[in-house]
Amino acid sequence: MKAGTLARIAEAQGKRQGLVVVTRLADGAQCLVDSSGVSGELQLAAAAREEVAALLLSGRSAALSGEPGCFARAYVPSPRLLIVGAVHIAQALAPMAATAGYEVTVIDPRGAFASPERFPGVQLSDEWPDEALARLGLDAATALVALSHDPKLDDPALELALPSELFYIGALGSRRTHEKRLERLRAAGLGELTVRIHSPIGLDLGGRAPAEIAVSILAEIIQVRHRGATA
Amino acid sequence: MNADDDSLFDTLRRWRAESRPAALATVVSTWGSSPRPEGSHLAVDGEGHFIGSVSGGCIEGAVIEAALEVMRSRQPRLLEFGVSDEQAWQVGLACGGRVQVFVEAVE
Known part of the structure; x- marks a missing residue:
């Protein structure tokens, strides 16, 4: 060589x-x-x-x-997972994804949520999601999940994510929450791209606890990465 | 690039920056059950220090010997290990698989 x-x-x-x-x-x-x-x-x-x-x-x-x-x-680059919303499910998902070989960043401008006490050893960003995503770059080896339940955080992230090369985009929320989200994204001119969002997020494993939902989400990300979005 | 590749190539570059001779071994084909997939790397320096793996640990010794030889000769080598091979039985691919390992000097 x-x-x-x-x-x-x-x-x-x-x-x-x-x-x-x-x-x-x-x-x-x-x-x-x-x-x-x-x-x-x-x-x-x-x-x-x-x-x-x-x-x-x-x-x-x-x-x-x-x-x-x-x-x-x-x-090829390591897969990355960007988590918007330093919520309870994120606390379970971040270490699981790291174990599965993903570089994980949790993004939440609310200091009380994205604290090192709640996320020991996890890369944290206290920027607004649009700033953080612009800095980190959205490439084809990266997945993004919007978990904050707050449109002020989730929507700007999804608006950048939808036209990007990201291999997986997921958003947490009930069917009703998701319908409202789709209306807002259509109004922002992203209507055709909204089919890329996995919602309800995660494989249907039946679990309800934060860690169980985290397993569903990670399982779906792994499936899409290896089998494609139509799996 | 995955974390294992990152640290292997960081080490390889450091060795070369220090003018230490180095060789890179790569699994290029596998048959049956072999512990490490195609593309797996093992890097070796002139004193036999190594990083990475090309098997579960059973053929590393023989690959390091070959790597030291390749550093001297500058000629790449293609090694084959398997249970049908007397030497491989000695170094022990316990899983019963066969692997080919390419070894090249790093300039």
């Missing part, structure tokens, strides 16, 4: 960008593939470039059938 390749992997890490390194196993020749194209000493056939593009999305690593004897190693 060339020093330049090592540097590019580190750069992709820092920027939360995906990258694939393809290696010809016979002699170690390599090329790098990212969203801007292919670079390096190894040439790839068109079929192999398509395979690599799919791996860049899924994050899987595999031998290439379109370029026999070559192995593609995908490096």
Whole structure:
């Protein structure tokens, strides 16, 4: 592996960008593939470039059938979970999601809610959701859940989330609450995108306790990440 | 990138910044039940220090030996371990799977 390749992997890490390194196993020749194209000493056939593009999305690593004897190693960002509303369910969801490999940030400008006592060891933001989301960036490896029950917090987050690349958007609330929310989002011109919101949030496991609801939400996020939104 | 990859590549860059020789091993194919999926990495420095894993711990010793050899020769190697292989039986892939591991020097 060339020093330049090592540097590019580190750069992709820092920027939360995906990258694939393809290696010809016979002699170690390599090329790098990212969203801007292919670079390096190894040439790839068109079929192999398509395979690599799919791996860049899924994050899987595999031998290439379109370029026999070559192995593609995908490096993709860790999944992230942004939780709007430092509520009781969030207290259960944040550590569960961290255990499942997610980088978690809890966003709530109300200091009494987003306190380190209530969220030991969790990354907290006391910004307004629109400020926090603009700073954190909404990429395709990130999920967002709006749990605050307060339209002043949930709505600005959803307005930024809906047109973004986020792989999962969920919002807590009863059917009636959600109907009202949809009316507001339609009025904001986001009507067509509101089908992206998972509500009622979470898989229907039947639980009612905050921790049980957190399991439902995390299970749905994992399902969408691996099986797609139509699962 | 996941947290394991992050810390492995941070370590690899630190070793190279200190001009320590280094090699990177990667699981490139698996058959049957193997403990670590394709793409799993193990990084090794010139003194045999390592980070990451390419198995449940059973073939790491042999992979580190090969990595030290690759650092000297600068020639990459493709290793294969499995229960059908006498050496693999000795190093013990207890799960009964087979794996191929590619080992390359890091410039």
